[in-house]
Amino acid sequence: MTYTNPAVAPYAKVAAKLLQGPVFEDQADLWEDLIRYQVEINRYFEQIALELIIDSRDGYSYLKQMELDDNGSTIGLVRRMPLSYEMSLVCVLLREWLEEFELGDLDAARLYITPKQFRDRMDMFFQEKTNELKFIKELNNHLEACEKMGFLKLVYKESLDKDDYRYEVRRILKARITNDELAHFKTQLEEDVQSL
Incomplete structure (x- = not known):
């Protein structure tokens, strides 16, 4: 997707969606941008200690928090919801x-x-x-x-x-x-x- 504001990255929408939850192959526009800009998106998220996971075979992607130390600490950006x-x-x-x-x-x-x-x-x-x-x-x-x-x-x-x-x-x-x-x-x- 091309934005009229040159300061906005062309993958901004898919990056924002990934912060909200998984992105799937059937979300055609998002998936297309994800695949096209995956190197740039991965580089962007690595800076904030998040790893972009893409499974092209099964058609899904999500963000995983990187561990910052041996104790498994993370920056806490991705919300963990405890399940009953x-x-x-x-x-x-x-x-x-x-x-x-x-x-x-x-x-x-x-x-x-x-x-x-x-x-x-x-x-x-x-x-x-x-x-x-x-x-x-x-x-x-x-x-x-x-x-x-x-x-x-x-x-x-x-x-x-x-x-x-x-x-x-x-x-x-x-x-x-x-x-x-x-x-x-x-x-x-x-x-x-x-x-x-």
């Missing part, structure tokens, strides 16, 4: 679902899920649901939160019934929840399930 146990559980199960999909379905390029499929998968972990309507609302809220974080993308919403919605599970989950974190959380989940 339930949201951690949701993200880990979505990540595991994505891994199963990639190992099993070689024909399909993307994993799509519905709220009903999501509830069926989550049901055993939410044993203490007081009523079905509250449980459904709670899990729909978790789906919306995952969408805001960039882990899900709503691709079908033509019905008023949320059960008819369709979400794409985005592969950025693999970068945000590593195999080690997945294995650790799965062990913790197994212990939780055995104690029920």
